[in-house]
Amino acid sequence: MPPSRKLTPSYLLHRQSGRGRVVWTDHTGARQQKLLPGPFGSPESLAAKARLELELVAPSSAAVTARNGVTVAEVLVAYLVHADRYYRDPDGKPGSEVVSLKRSIKPVRELYADLSAVEFGPKALAVVRQSMVRAGLCRSLINKRIDRVKRVFKWAASEELVPVTTYEALRTLAGLRRGRTEAKESEPVQPIDDETVRATLPHLPHYIRVMVELLWHTGMRPSEVVAMTLDRIDRSVAPWVYRPAHHKTAHRGKARAIPLGPNARAVLTAFLVDRSLTPDAPLFSPKRARDERFEQLRLGRKTKVQPSQVSRKKTNPKRKPSERYTAHAITQAVAIATEKAGVSHWHPYQLRHTFGTKARKLFGLEHAGAALGHTKMSATEVYAQRDSALAVEVAAKIG
Structure with missing residues (x-):
């Protein structure tokens, strides 16, 4: 581009x-x-x-000028320019939506790049969708990607790159329905049992272990734990409250407050011992983790350090450790740790489901929704599974 x-x-x-x-x-x-x-x-x-x-x-003018005969490829390029400006976090960095968008429009570009955008209709979109089915994508993911393609043409219609009728025609293509398509179904995310988590923890690097424990005790998202800084944690109240600077619903004007209970506070307090951090610095830094690990290895060395080994840093290394972990780094570390521990593979986001299910069982759906930061109970239903023991109790008494 x-x-x-x-x-x-x-x-x-x-x-x-x-x-x-x-x-x-x-x-x-x-x-x-x-x-x-x-x-x-x-x-x-x-x-x-x-x-x-x-x-x-205007935002669209730098991408492409409206005219008759604009191609599908030109519409896609125009929207990518717009998306690169629009989908950015408050720090100005491109958001994950841009990556998802590129994956969604890739088959459109491969199949219909040279086609006039006006001629791209429901049948062409159905062909794109079928290519996703053949690629082995699950039904829910296919529907999301097709919706993104429709969003591209909705924007193109608003910019007068294509007639509104082009977008309205694409809207007539209904999403794939469960049981009525050859596309596979995705497995629902299940909570992970505590014993599996405990068996995994010893095999995680120290910094990532602390983050996983915080996810376990708070139900926050991986993207929220990697962004923790001291200045966002109010330690003057009980329990402590962590207010992320950036979170999933910040663009909608929603506030996010994550209480840190006794278990989470104990984990965080132990981590902060003998560590001097600036208030706005990330609590969990790959660069700092590497430096601490090297320092421990040096202190544990029994032989004398040779002059040539005092500093073996490269002047311009190709890969430098970053200042902040990513959610993907936690996922990778957990995958490796579960293999070492000999337990079934699990994903860090399952800890949010585990927390929500526990909260629902002990306090009810409304409390679980508040703990997870949801404004709608329908969202909490996804994360907090019903306790089957309650159904057994009902059956035992009135069944």
């Missing part, structure tokens, strides 16, 4: 016609110009100039 350029249109006189013209450089570096109505300097010409300048700096 070509880098976006700052558009600097110039208002010039067209000597042959005496009309005004605007000259600019587009996002590809090509020189563009347009003649304006009315004589040079007239109110009509200046109004058209102002309108064109606004169109040029």
